[in-house]
Amino acid sequence: MARTHHASSGEPSQRMLRVAELIRHAMSELLSRGEIVDPVLEKHVVTIPSVRMSPDLKLATIYVMPLGGQDATAVIEALDRNKKMLRTEIAHRVNLKYAPDIRFRQDDGFDASAKIDALLNSPKVKQDLASKEDEEA
Numbered sequence: 576m577a578r579t580h581h582a583s584s585g586e587p588s589q590r591m592l593r594v595a596e597l598i599r600h601a602m603s604e605l606l607s608r609g610e611i612v613d614p615v616l617e618k619h620v621v622t623i624p625s626v627r628m629s630p631d632l633k634l635a636t637i638y639v640m641p642l643g644g645q646d647a648t649a650v651i652e653a654l655d656r657n658k659k660m661l662r663t664e665i666a667h668r669v670n671l672k673y674a675p676d677i678r679f680r681q682d683d684g685f686d687a688s689a690k691i692d693a694l695l696n697s698p699k700v701k702q703d704l705a706s707k708e709d710e711e712a
Contacts, residue, residue: 587628594671595626598635601668602626605661615653619646624682628675635665635675638682647681654679 587595602623605611620642627636641650654661658677666674694700 588630591628591630591632594632594669594675595628595635597669598628598637598665598675598677599623599626601665602637602661604668605664610664611654611657611661613653613657615646615649616657619650621650624684632671633673633675635677637677637679638684639679640682651679651681 606616606621606623609617622640622642623637624640625638627638628634637654639647639650639654641647658679662674662677665677
């Protein structure tokens, strides 16, 4: 009987999700304790909203967002400068056979939710919702 894998259907496997969460916690701990010596990172509070793993667990895409969303490019450049040290620390904290290569991306989830909120609060949508309530009454 053939085995089907979630990775082929586009959904992450349970193992991918578990490893991603372990890496997210390790990265958050490194940032919160100030273990990365970099002037840019010392000035910013950085959150790690999510991490996505490749199906073979050899690449971790770490999504970052500085508090307030300011200087995201500078923060990502600072993290890239410290990538070797971060990869080593993550490997020590997360027990894997191979340390995954890491890359940093800006998290656009906050921007997307702000756009959706703006759309939902727009006068046109409020007008449509009000007219629908009048029809139901």
